[in-house]
Structures are given as C-alpha cells and as structure tokens.
Amino acid sequence: GTLLDIDAKRWRFFADFLNDVAMLVDLMSPLAPGFFTVTVCCTTVFRSLVGVAGGCTRATIKQHQALRNNTADVSAKDGSQEKMSNLVGLMLSITLINLVSSSHLLTWT
Numbered sequence: 001g002t003l004l005d006i007d008a009k010r011w012r013f014f015a016d017f018l019n020d021v022a023m024l025v026d027l028m029s030p031l032a033p034g035f036f037t038v039t040v041c042c043t044t045v046f047r048s049l050v051g052v053a054g055g056c057t058r059a060t061i062k063q064h065q066a067l068r069n070n071t072a073d074v075s076a077k078d079g080s081q082e083k084m085s086n087l088v089g090l091m092l093s094i095t096l097i098n099l100v101s102s103s104h105l106l107t108w109t
Contacts, residue, residue: 004053008060015054022046 004011022043029039058078066074100106 004056005060008057008064011053012057012061015050015057018046018053019050022050 025039025043025046029036029043032039062074062078063071
C-alpha cells in the first residue's frame with residue numbers, strides 16, 4: 001500500500017507499460033493458436049494488475065492535483081474528460097472502419 005503512494009509515478013508507468021504489453025500479446029495471440037488460452041489468461045492477469053496499480057495511483061495523483069481539498073471536483077472532471085475522449089475515439093474508429101472496410105489493401109496495411 002504505502003509504496004504505491006510514495007512511488008505513484010513509477011507504478012503508474014508500470015501500469016501503462018503492462019497494459020501495452022497485454023494489448024501486444026492479445027494482438028499476437030493468433031500467431032500461436034495452440035497457446036491462445038494461455039495468452040488470454042496471462043493478459044487477463046496483466047490487466048488485473050493494471051487495474052490495481054492504476055486505480056491506486058490514480059487516487060494519489062488526484063489528491064495531489066486537488067489544491068483546495070476539492071478531490072471530488074478533480075475526480076469528476078477527470079472522469080468526464082475520460083468519457084469524452086473515449087467517445088471521440090469511438091467515433092473516429094467507426095469513421096475509419098467505414099473508410100477502409102471497402103478496400104482489402106487499406107484494411108491490412
């Protein structure tokens with residue numbers, strides 16, 4: 001517990017890195033179909049660790065950003081910005097899929 005508070009940046013970086021590793025392993029899993037179950041189980045464990053390390057450090061970082069004991073306001077703003085960026089990303093990905101789905105060359109390059 002206390003190490004997560006003291007080294008919040010390091011654990012946050014670890015969580016981001018582990019999430020990237022989990023996504024990469026998920027993308028590479030079709031190359032080894034015999035190990036698909038093992039890779040999915042490993043990436044699920046990775047994402048569980050990401051949730052713990054990321055969630056704990058997020059609280060510490062939000063508390064640091066709350067200069068006037070307004071942690072709830074900072075948390076609400078962070079949550080709304082995260083939802084908005086996810087929504088924009090979803091809309092862009094749907095648009096991109098519609099653009100490249102008609103061409104096999106664009107889909108696989």
